[in-house]
Amino acid sequence: NAGVTQTPKFRVLKTGQSMTLLCAQDMNHEYMYWYRQDPGMGLRLIHYSVGEGTTAKGEVPDGYNVSRLKKQNFLLGLESAAPSQTSVYFCASSEAGGTEAFFGQGTRLTVV
Amino acid sequence: AQKVTQAQTEISVVEKEDVTLDCVYETRDTTYYLFWYKQPPSGELVFLIRRNSFDEQNEISGRYSWNFQKSTSSFNFTITASQVVDSAVYFCALSVVYNFNKFYFGSGTKLNVKP
Numbered sequence: 001n002a003g004v005t006q007t008p009k010f011r012v013l014k015t016g017q018s019m020t021l022l023c024a025q026d027m028n029h030e031y032m033y034w035y036r037q038d039p040g041m042g043l044r045l046i047h048y049s050v051g052e053g054t055t056a057k058g059e060v061p062d063g064y065n066v067s068r069l070k071k072q073n074f075l076l077g078l079e080s081a082a083p084s085q086t087s088v089y090f091c092a093s094s095e096a097g098g099t100e101a102f103f104g105q106g107t108r109l110t111v112v
Numbered sequence: 113a114q115k116v117t118q119a120q121t122e123i124s125v126v127e128k129e130d131v132t133l134d135c136v137y138e139t140r141d142t143t144y145y146l147f148w149y150k151q152p153p154s155g156e157l158v159f160l161i162r163r164n165s166f167d168e169q170n171e172i173s174g175r176y177s178w179n180f181q182k183s184t185s186s187f188n189f190t191i192t193a194s195q196v197v198d199s200a201v202y203f204c205a206l207s208v209v210y211n212f213n214k215f216y217f218g219s220g221t222k223l224n225v226k227p
Contacts, residue, residue, distance in 0.1 A: 033214070035217075102159075105155065
């Protein structure tokens with residue numbers, strides 16, 4: 001049982017480049033989330049989805065877009081990367097009703 | 113609005129010492145859940161415990177124990193007889209059921225256990 005899988009694990013981008021982070025879960029969870037982790041700031045919610053075909057903004061959505069065309073996948077896009085987007089990105093999924101979130105292994109993104 | 117505060121940025125202890133990590137939360141909702149996650153140096157997030165707002169019983173799991181007090185909005189985590197393998201960043205988090213189970217994380221406490 002793979003749980004939550006993120007692709008890629010590491011990436012270096014030049015300012016202005018675009019990329020897509022892929023998150024896949026095999027637990028049939030309805031809810032999926034993208035967080036970013038920065039030193040001293042914990043994890044902050046970028047976007048989330050409460051079901052296939054739905055997305056919503058979180059705490060820090062600017063500069064990112066998401067899509068959830070299939071229930072098991074949640075994509076995070078950066079259209080024009082900026083150095084401020086250098087961070088570790090975590091995808092998570094959960095069931096409804098106060099259950100714990102299951103996290104992927106993280107993607108370390110550096111924008112130069 | 114929801115908020116989680118972990119005032120201790122970094123703690124260093126010597127192996128076998130007991131250590132308590134503090135967590136204070138804010139929410140106006142009456143139905144919520146509190147969590148602790150561990151992030152070892154390898155970087156993954158490991159779930160440790162979940163408590164709901166209606167259950168203030170303390171919980172013990174081996175060397176780990178958790179103290180939930182609604183009166184002070186705190187959910188503290190104690191490690192007894194710490195070990196080097198406990199060295200990690202620990203995050204406290206809050207989720208509100210009626211807000212799509214979104215998680216609100218504290219800034220984390222880095223625990224260094226020295227041999």
